[in-house]
Amino acid sequence: MSGAEVTRAGLRGERPGSEALFGNGMNGGPGGGPDGGPAGGRRRGAREAEFTSYYGRPVLKVPHWAATDIAGYLFLGGLAGAGSVLAAGAELTGRRGTARAMKLSSLGAVSLSAAALIHDLGRPERFLNMLRVFKPTSPMSIGSWLLVGYGPLAGAAAAADVTGRFPRAGRAAACGAAVFGPAVAAYTGVLIADTAVPAWHEGHRELPYLFTGSAAAAAAGMALLTGPLPENRPARRAAVLGTAAELAAMHALRRRTGMIAETYRQGTAGRLLRAAEVLGTAGAAGAALLSGRSRRAATLSGAALLAASVCTRFGLFHAGLASARDPKYTVEPQRSRPGGVGRTG
Amino acid sequence: MTTHEPHLLHGPEPDVADAGHPRPPERVGFFTDTSVCIGCKACEVACKEWNAVPEDGLDLTGMSYDNTGALGASSWRHVAFIEQDKPLGGQQTQPELRWLMASDVCKHCTHAACLDVCPTGSLFRTEFGTVVVQEDICNGCGYCVPACPYGVIEQREGDGRAWKCTLCYDRLGAGQEPACAKACPTESIQFGPLDDLREKAAARVEQLHATGVPDARLYGEDPADGVGGAGALFLLLDEPEVYGLPPDPVVTTRDLPAMWRHAGVAAAALLTGLAAVFAGGRR
Numbered sequence: 265m266s267g268a269e270v271t272r273a274g275l276r277g278e279r280p281g282s283e284a285l286f287g288n289g290m291n292g293g294p295g296g297g298p299d300g301g302p303a304g305g306r307r308r309g310a311r312e313a314e315f316t317s318y319y320g321r322p323v324l325k326v327p328h329w330a331a332t333d334i335a336g337y338l339f340l341g342g343l344a345g346a347g348s349v350l351a352a353g354a355e356l357t358g359r360r361g362t363a364r365a366m367k368l369s370s371l372g373a374v375s376l377s378a379a380a381l382i383h384d385l386g387r388p389e390r391f392l393n394m395l396r397v398f399k400p401t402s403p404m405s406i407g408s409w410l411l412v413g414y415g416p417l418a419g420a421a422a423a424a425d426v427t428g429r430f431p432r433a434g435r436a437a438a439c440g441a442a443v444f445g446p447a448v449a450a451y452t453g454v455l456i457a458d459t460a461v462p463a464w465h466e467g468h469r470e471l472p473y474l475f476t477g478s479a480a481a482a483a484a485g486m487a488l489l490t491g492p493l494p495e496n497r498p499a500r501r502a503a504v505l506g507t508a509a510e511l512a513a514m515h516a517l518r519r520r521t522g523m524i525a526e527t528y529r530q531g532t533a534g535r536l537l538r539a540a541e542v543l544g545t546a547g548a549a550g551a552a553l554l555s556g557r558s559r560r561a562a563t564l565s566g567a568a569l570l571a572a573s574v575c576t577r578f579g580l581f582h583a584g585l586a587s588a589r590d591p592k593y594t595v596e597p598q599r600s601r602p603g604g605v606g607r608t609g
Numbered sequence: 610m611t612t613h614e615p616h617l618l619h620g621p622e623p624d625v626a627d628a629g630h631p632r633p634p635e636r637v638g639f640f641t642d643t644s645v646c647i648g649c650k651a652c653e654v655a656c657k658e659w660n661a662v663p664e665d666g667l668d669l670t671g672m673s674y675d676n677t678g679a680l681g682a683s684s685w686r687h688v689a690f691i692e693q694d695k696p697l698g699g700q701q702t703q704p705e706l707r708w709l710m711a712s713d714v715c716k717h718c719t720h721a722a723c724l725d726v727c728p729t730g731s732l733f734r735t736e737f738g739t740v741v742v743q744e745d746i747c748n749g750c751g752y753c754v755p756a757c758p759y760g761v762i763e764q765r766e767g768d769g770r771a772w773k774c775t776l777c778y779d780r781l782g783a784g785q786e787p788a789c790a791k792a793c794p795t796e797s798i799q800f801g802p803l804d805d806l807r808e809k810a811a812a813r814v815e816q817l818h819a820t821g822v823p824d825a826r827l828y829g830e831d832p833a834d835g836v837g838g839a840g841a842l843f844l845l846l847d848e849p850e851v852y853g854l855p856p857d858p859v860v861t862t863r864d865l866p867a868m869w870r871h872a873g874v875a876a877a878a879l880l881t882g883l884a885a886v887f888a889g890g891r892r
Contacts, residue, residue, distance in 0.1 A: 328751050394750070450873070
C-alpha cells in the first residue's frame, strides 16, 4: 500500500515502499561489508563484554501465577506423594499410627493442592478442560492425569483406614497411592523446568531430584510430627536421606547454571533458600540424633523439615520470577551458548 | 543443530501444517523489514480494530515514542523505538544518530512452546501453519506464558485467558491478508507464503549490504534455529536484544524427553529410597 496514483500526467505519488534504500551506496564503516553481518555491534568493541536490552525490559513474560497457589502446590504435591510411600511402608510393617497419620496427611495435601491449582486458573469453572486431552508434551496435562489417578487412591486409603471398612481394598489403595505418589512428587520438577524461565529451565536436570529429595524430607517431617515416637525410625532415616539428596541437588544446580545461579542467592529467593538449608540441616540432625527418644525433639525436627521444604519450593519459585524479570538472564546465557551467537548474521 | 536427525520437538520441520489437516494450503507468515519501518503504529491500530482487542492502558512510558511497551494480551503488534548514536548505513551527519523502529509480533514458531505445553489443547496449529488460541477452551492456566521464549503470549487481566496474535485467522480463511500487513504504509510488514518471504528477505538483506548497510541481518529465518524457524521473520539493523528479542531462543520442549527421563529416575529413587528406610527390625 504505497499510495501511488495513476493520473493523466503519469504515475504520481510513487514511493519506493519496501525497496527503499538508505545506505547512500557508501561503506557503512570499518568492519562492515556485504557479507559482514552484524558489523555494527562489533565495531564498538568486544560484543561479549556489553549487554544491551530494550530499555531494561524483560524479554520473557513473568507468569501470573500466585506464589501461594503454585509454590504451595509444589510443596503440597511433594508432601502428599512422598507421604503415601511412607504410609504404605508403615502399613506393611505394622506401624498403624504412622500409617493413619500419613494417609490423612496425603489426602489433605492432595486436596489442598488440587484446590490451589483450580484457584490459580484464570477461568476456574473450566478446570475440567484439563482432561480434554492427554498430552505428553505438556507436563501440566500429565500432572492433571496423575492427580486424577493418585487423588482417589489417596482418598480411598485414608477413608478405609479411618472407617475400618474394606481393609484389603484400603491396603491395595495405599499401595497404589505409593506407586503414583513419587510420580506426583517428581513431575512437579518438570512442570516448572519446561518453561523458558532461565532459573527453572536451566535446572531441568537437577529439579526432579531436588523436588523428590525435598518431598521425602517433608513427608519425613510430617511423620515425625504426627507419628508415635516408637514407630519413627523409618521417618528419621527418611529425613536424613531426603535432606541429603536435596542439598546435593541444590549444590549441583548452583554449580551448573552459571550466572543464572545468582538468582538463587539474591533477594527473596536467596533468603528462602538459605533458610531452607539451615532448617533442613537442623531438622535432619535433630531427627537423626534426638528424635528417637524425645517427643519434643521429634516435633521440632518435623516442623523444621516441613518448613525447609516450604522454603525450598517458594525460594525456587521466586528465583524463577527474578530470572524472568531481568533480561540479562535471558540474553547473556544465549549469547555465550556455544555455536549460538553467529546465527543472527 | 543442523546435524540432528529429524525430531518431533525441535529442528527443521518442512510440513508444519500436517498436524491433522488434510491437504493444507501453503504455510504463510510475516516478513517484517524494519529498515523501512517509520514507526507510525498503523499496524498496532489496525490489529486492535480488526481483532477487537481491548484498550490496555493509556499511559506514557516516558522512555521513548514507544508507549505500548511490549507485546502482551492486548497488544498483538508492538512497535519498538530505539534512539542510538550510531550512523544509519553510510549516513554522514554529525553527531551520528539513528532511530530504529520495528514492529514486533508473535513468531508463529515451527516448534511452538506455547502450543506444546498447553494442557487443554486450546492452542492449536492451523492449516496455514500458524498458532492460534481457541478462546472457548482456554481455562487460563497460564502455562503458555512462561513457556514462550519471546514473551509474546499473556493472560489478560480481568479475563483470565491467554491471548496473542492469530495472524488474522479469520481474514486468512477469507483469502485476505492480516490487518497489520494491509495497513502498513511502507510495506515494512509483508505477508505471504513463508517460502516466498524467506527468498524476499534474503534478497533484501543482500541489497542492503551492497548499498552500505552492513548492520542489516535476518532474524528467525533459519529453519535450523532453536524454534525450527519462525513463521514471522524480521530484518533487523542491530542485535536482536536491542529490540527486546532473545538472541538465540530455544523451544523449551526440546529438552522435555531428558526432563521426563530424569523425573522417572527421581521418582524411582524416591520409591526405593523410602522403601529402604523400612528395612531392618521394628525400632
